Amino acid sequence: MVDITALPACPVETTLTLISDKWKILIVRDLLDGTKRFSELRRSIGHISQKVLTANLRQMETDGLVSRKVYAEVPPRVEYSLTDTGRSLQTVIDALWDWGEQYKERVGVA
């Protein structure tokens, strides 16, 4: 569970504590498109090792951002999706997206 007493006073820092890691934001970005399997996620994110992806997903599960569903099949299937809290990060991702576009325009990318 989430240890709310450990969260910083400043809301900005709270958010950073949860998603300042670059990979986490990219995981959210990709899961906003819908549920994904572990291997799909790994491919869609780009260059990320299995170890690091696993570690990030575990932490995000603990923080209540991501939901993990294991299917008792052979071969195994594990699906990841966003919780309501995770989905609420959409506005943050949108802000990052918009700013990134603006920045490219400012520095001169067509």
Add this chain to the structure above:
Amino acid sequence: MVDITALPACPVETTLTLISDKWKILIVRDLLDGTKRFSELRRSIGHISQKVLTANLRQMETDGLVSRKVYAEVPPRVEYSLTDTGRSLQTVIDALWDWGEQYKERVGVA
């Protein structure tokens, strides 16, 4: 100068490349209040070493987010402020702020 060819295709990744570092966002947050001297910035951010703060400010200067002004005085005075591009991060900080507040409410009621 900014190496625009090095920027990722995804605008979200572009933004992360520039400010995914926790300290950079806190620097922007604090400079949004106005120009600050090096030591003021260091105090307002919280626990950050001189070395790390310097490194972050240098990178942000290179990326066109922060402006550095040196006064030829004794003792020396160096003031940091946001460029227009840096100030435009206000919307991103706001999104992070709002989400952080919402998150606390969510985990608080649970």
Add this chain to the structure above:
DNA sequence: CGGTATCCAAACTGATACTG
């Protein structure tokens, strides 16, 4: 397939000392 365990190199950090 989706992990975990282990090893090792690289990166980051903190403390300290020194400078213009």
Add this chain to the structure above:
DNA sequence: CAGTATCAGTTTGGATACCG
């Protein structure tokens, strides 16, 4: 005051091997 230089200690990350 606002840095730079240096070095030890810790953390992180990639590569590899193996398991349910």
